[in-house]
Amino acid sequence: MKYIVCEQPGNFQLKEKEGPTKGRGEALLKVNKVGICGTDLHAYTGNQAFFTYPRILGHELATEVIAVDSNDKGIEVGDHVVVMPYLSCGTCISCRSGKTNCCTSLKVLGIHTDGGMQQQISVPVDLLIPAKKLGNAEMAIVEPLAIGAHALRRAQVQKGETMVVVGCGPIGIGIMKLAQIAGAKVIAIDMNQQRLDYAREKIGVAHAVMGGTEAVDKVSHITNGDMATAVFDATGHKGALETGVDFMSHGGKYVLVGLSKGELNFHHPAIHAKETTLMCSRNATLEDFEHVIAILEKGDFPIDSFITHSVRYTDMIDHFDGWLDPKNGVIKATVDF
Helix, strand or coil: CEEEEEEECCEEEEEECCCCCCCCCEEEEEEEEEEECHHHHHHHHCCCCCCCCCECCCCEEEEEEEEECCCCCCCCCCCEEEECCEECCCCCHHHHCCCHHHCCCCEEECCCECCCCECEEEEEHHHEEECCCCCHHHHHCHHHHHHHHHHHHHHCCCCCCEEEEECCCHHHHHHHHHHHHCCCEEEEEECCHHHHHHHHHHHCCCEEEECCCCHHHHHHHHCCCCCEEEEEECCCCHHHHHHHHHHEEEEEEEEECCCCCCCCCCCHHHHHHCCCEEEECCCCCHHHHHHHHHHHHCCCCCHHHHEEEEEEHHHHHHHHHHHCCHHHCCCEEEEEC
């Protein structure tokens, strides 16, 4: 069986090993397509938190069941399934309260344990979600969109609410489109004009603002001085994370979706004066996955423009460095097995 492993930062290797065996309560899956996430890019560049090498990356998976025992989900051999890549304990305080996305001993496929950048993988049946109406491309983007869905649910975004999303990468774009579907008004902010153009032209965002010293004034003008009642950071960039609250209204919510490895600093009087609700949003739950699958089944997400690059696994290593360069116009890259 062929697989791709990140041996150390900047070093992928295509290798071969024995295929996995199905354990008790597991399903053996054929991997058809893998989405490339910002986490994968950060791991490759050596800038990913909670990460060790070597590691088989890949947690945005479109798969097909090769072998499975009888189960209460009714999943059978040949079924196409989405993998929810979060291995939770089920017994800790967060799991007991339904927050399996932030389990105290959480392990994420492709980050804390080996992921799906391989021809076959065996995972617990509990992580599988049937997706009979979705193709491989749709299945491979369910997980990143679910992260956006979870962030919006955390913030309880309402119809008619004006929100800012900082970062027009895959996660940010997902947040924007899902927010629009929910009836919110979205302002996009990024330092890359090409991505701002995508947000405006393909996602339908009415206001796309170039980041920088004038961005706060522009958001103030757009909102008639009110600013945004909810602000989402989808960059993970320290500077952006520390200044995103400037776009937020008094009494607003600031949601950190992006992850930085280091410490963050906020001017306390400024966030205190606004009675800021500061929250982090990590991963997603089954409810978020099911919500996204329903949206994709309706055809409400522009998948054709969202997936900009796709290659066979045999060619991935030669293309990966290019996906790091914003000039190449990458929104979402995928790998076919």
